[in-house]
Amino acid sequence: MTTSTIAGAARVHDSVVDATELPRIIQVSENLYAAAFSLMKLLPARFIIDRAEAAGQLRPGTRIIETSSGTFALGLAMVCRLRGYGLTIVGDSAIDRDLRTRLEMLGATVEIVEYAGQPGGIQGARLARVEELRRLHPDSFVPGQYDNPDNPGAYAVVAELIGGTVGSVDCLVGPVGSGGSTGGLAAALRPADPALHLVGVDTHGSIIFGAPDGPRTLRGLGSSIHPGNVRHAAYDEVHWVTAAEAFHATHALFRTHGLFMGPTSGASFQVASWWAARNPESTVVMILPDEGYRYQSTVYNTDWLREQGIEPAPAPGGPLTVAHPLDAPPSWSRLLWARRGLDDVMMPEADA
Numbered sequence: 001m002t003t004s005t006i007a008g009a010a011r012v013h014d015s016v017v018d019a020t021e022l023p024r025i026i027q028v029s030e031n032l033y034a035a036a037f038s039l040m041k042l043l044p045a046r047f048i049i050d051r052a053e054a055a056g057q058l059r060p061g062t063r064i065i066e067t068s069s070g071t072f073a074l075g076l077a078m079v080c081r082l083r084g085y086g087l088t089i090v091g092d093s094a095i096d097r098d099l100r101t102r103l104e105m106l107g108a109t110v111e112i113v114e115y116a117g118q119p120g121g122i123q124g125a126r127l128a129r130v131e132e133l134r135r136l137h138p139d140s141f142v143p144g145q146y147d148n149p150d151n152p153g154a155y156a157v158v159a160e161l162i163g164g165t166v167g168s169v170d171c172l173v174g175p176v177g178s179g180g181s182t183g184g185l186a187a188a189l190r191p192a193d194p195a196l197h198l199v200g201v202d203t204h205g206s207i208i209f210g211a212p213d214g215p216r217t218l219r220g221l222g223s224s225i226h227p228g229n230v231r232h233a234a235y236d237e238v239h240w241v242t243a244a245e246a247f248h249a250t251h252a253l254f255r256t257h258g259l260f261m262g263p264t265s266g267a268s269f270q271v272a273s274w275w276a277a278r279n280p281e282s283t284v285v286m287i288l289p290d291e292g293y294r295y296q297s298t299v300y301n302t303d304w305l306r307e308q309g310i311e312p313a314p315a316p317g318g319p320l321t322v323a324h325p326l327d328a329p330p331s332w333s334r335l336l337w338a339r340r341g342l343d344d345v346m347m348p349e350a351d352a
Contacts, residue, residue, distance in 0.1 A: 015082055017046050023158065023288070025165045028257050032276040033166050033285045034269075035158065036259060040289040041068075041145075044180055045075035047154035048143045049083065060084065063140045065133050067126040069094035070220055071290050072145050072178075077106040090129045092122045094219050099294060121213060121224030145178050147228035152184030159188030162285060171197040171279065173272035174287030175221035175264040176208055179230030181287055186234050197282075199237045199275060200337075201267045203246070209238045209337070210325030210346050217243035217308065220264040220289070232345070235337045239271045239319055240328050246270060247299050248312035250292070260292040263299050270332075274318050 013019035021043040023035040037043075052058045064080055066073070069091035080087040087108040089095075095103075095110065103110050113129050115122040127146075134142055145151050162169060162185075169189055174182040186198045205214035206222025208230055216222050218241070243263075250266025253259045261269075265288035272286035298304045305312065319334035325345065328335070337345065 034288050036288040038291050041072040042075035044151045044154040045079050048150045049079050051150045057141055065140050066143050067130050077103050077108045081106040090126045123225045151180035151229050155184030156188045159185055169285050170282035171284045173199040175268050176200040177221045178227050183231050197236045200235045201271050202240050204240050218246050232342045233339050238335050238337045240333045241267050244310050244313050245315050248314050261288050262290045262292050262295050264289050
């Protein structure tokens with residue numbers, strides 16, 4: 001490559017946010033592509049702040065208050081530090097020491113809440129504390145990642161990137177937490193590809209797709225509340241995966257493809273690689289939300305895995321297809337959601 005070609009292909013970015021918010025598009029097999037993010041939640045964090053500034057909801061000195069125990073907190077902290085906004089993050093014990101250190105180094109105040117039987121589990125407790133803080137600071141701004149339509153709206157630019165590199169997409173696979181990435185990408189891609197097959201990846205203990213509430217070792221996807229940004233009727237298929245299966249897939253993603261990613265990326269890879277192998281004529285894109293550096297002392301650490309009683313292992317034979325969310329066993333399960341609303345799926349007569 002000549003110097004002039006290099007100069008023409010490069011540009012100086014305004015900030016680290018501008019430089020890293022978009023994914024790399026990587027072909028990992030003949031028909032499977034990865035949208036691999038360094039920190040996916042940086043994109044909606046920046047977009048929500050942009051929109052709030054444009055609407056006059058933010059001004060110098062405004063404090064931003066949000067609930068998150070993961071990458072959305074880090075994305076917000078980066079944006080707020082660069083733009084001079086104070087930030088309070090309400091999280092729980094899922095905020096590990098290293099993440100809390102990074103948040104506080106970026107100037108964020110971190111509050112940790114405990115579950116005391118509130119509706120909606122620990123996420124309900126966090127949201128209740130955010131509401132208390134909002135009342136105490138009426139001039140504050142709450143991004144509200146679970147219900148703010150600017151969360152899914154942020155992913156239109158990623159859809160453009162995918163369309164310009166991969167072309168037409170037959171199937172999109174991604175983990176579901178707030179519903180922003182899968183729902184936003186599907187909404188942006190379907191005008192060009194109305195038949196796009198959307199596969200949501202959840203975990204046992206999450207109530208998003210009608211399974212019973214319970215503890216979740218696999219974090220970063222799933223929820224103990226029903227986020228408003230999860231549009232159930234957008235999904236064609238839903239999978240529930242276990243921590244042991246997703247951790248095995250996370251390791252396999254690195255060993256096989258050199259992609260050092262987090263466990264939600266492993267869960268996405270687990271389902272997407274299975275789907276792509278069974279549909280070889282289809283173009284499949286999987287969402288990989290973040291890199292693996294935050295998980296070196298956990299998911300990638302054999303001592304931690306042993307302490308948790310987890311032996312990473314694949315699910316032999318692939319997922320079990322079930323007819324109802326309550327029929328899903330505590331192993332990799334799959335339901336043909338068929339773009340139905342949650343109430344329609346949960347009705348017993350829906351299976352008749």
